[in-house]
Amino acid sequence: MPVTISRDVLFQYYRFSLYNSPFDAHDEGCAIDLYPDGERAPSPVAGEVVDTKTVQAPPKAYAAEHDHLILIDTGDTVARLLHVDPAVEPGETVAVGDDLGALVRAGFFAPWVPNHIHLGFRDPDANPYRASGSLPVDVAADVTPVFWDGTGTVVDGGETWARLDEPAHPAPGDSFVGIANDVGGDGSGVLDGGLPHYSGGGLLGDDNAGAAALAGQHVGTADGRTVAWDDVAVLANGEPITGIALFCGRERFGAKLVGEDIDLARGDEVRVTIERGAAGDDST
Template sequence: MEESGETDPVVVPESLLARYRKFSLYNSPYPAHDRACAVDLYPESNAGVSPVAGEVLDTRTVGCPAREYAVDHDHLIVIDTGDHLVRVLHVDPAVEAGDEVAVGDALGELVRSGFFGRWVDNHVHLEFREHGRNPYRASGSIPLVVDAAVTPLAWDGTGTVLETGPSHAVLDTPTRPENGDGTIDADAAGFTAIAADDGRPLDGGLTHYSGGGVPGIRTSRRDAPPTVSLLGTTVGTRVGRHVDWADVDVLANGERITGLSLFVAGADARAGVKLVTRPEAGDPAFAVGDEVTVSIVPSDDPVRLG
């Protein structure tokens, strides 16, 4: 493994990840994501189901940043799996201490938390912690690796807007390669993510969060160069699986936007890029059907939200 320290990383199995339409280790300003010590799991519905089996030890309501589009409180569910203590966030609990849950059991409804950016979809936040460690502190969880091959998809920076929201636009590119008969190529039928210029998949908020990474223990190459580039521009420096973003701006049709929301798409999910466009920051707005060309340029004053 590429992690340092006395505790071995927790391996998140492919069978769990396949239950969700997408996942991300790095696309968050929350401290647990800094070194892949948490994973966000995005389901198809707003049902918060358990990603682990074990005994519920506690549930707590916690405060979160005040946002006009979100609730003013969040929730923590602590589960003892036998091997670890697990922290689950962003689910309004319908369980209580002493309940036994299996993988896929209902924990409650997902909440639209003030910890999210407006462009972030509802999701289950998952962390693992050693027994004896305080499960209520924001830090102290074990690094994670995902036991899944993540196919990198090349992208030339262009695309057509398929979906918009108050602070985002989703492009129809990149797409999974197809066979001549229109079926998806078998090599890209599983998990996919946007490829850096050297062919590694990328995950994270580029560059509105401080860093990102290379997801998947079977896609992190030890011999890869330390610099990471996208669309012909150096966007960060790699240390193991982790990438510290460089000072760059993301431009859409020549105008600066907040950034790119990068993630790992599941087998049945679209891999298209999500542009983060905050109107309060003066970002341009896009409409469905707009043609967009994205470029990345060095910056003396990059957007940093966390």
């Protein structure tokens, strides 16, 4: 039985993703990453704090040495929250929206990933310290598909990422949107995940599409809402990049291209193409 995140909870955040992560729990959409504005973490759940734990994170020059786990008993489940330095203690009761602490830039992140809350759920009688066996997560908010032809102009970016102005959000702030699954041009749900740099992705809003396509190219096979990516490579203006970060956004939007030392600057016109037969790197 999936745990459903309400629309009101989701609207605390400017972005969410069920599949855009290398963590095992995301492989089947059994966790959700929630992206708040600012440096603090508003709680997505209500309940009693059971425990907090500090763990060693992989060493990265851009990341903190430690990450943190917060366990909250919601009554029906135990929520597992990562990437937040806890300002709460065991025995405290929290409500949705309460401040849980400062967001942590963890060594588990790829360099292009913004700070966020990782949220998963376990049955009350399961070991809450383990991620494997987490419950499926669903969202109680419609996500509008926006079509993308693979082109756009760079409007924001850094050393490892670039965001294009297309596809644009039709009504920023009013709803969540995602890049449309371009199968038959009918917008069969929206694509979620790291294409192709994570082992799989998701298809939200249409469990019966059977296939995933982007910018006119078949990119994966869908089993329900989970997608196995094809053996493909992503190119920007003919140059290979790591891939495309696919997610659902409520405010600023546009295709996000990612890769080490990505050579794209603001104002650059970009055409993204997808070629078959060159698998992405699942290590990032």
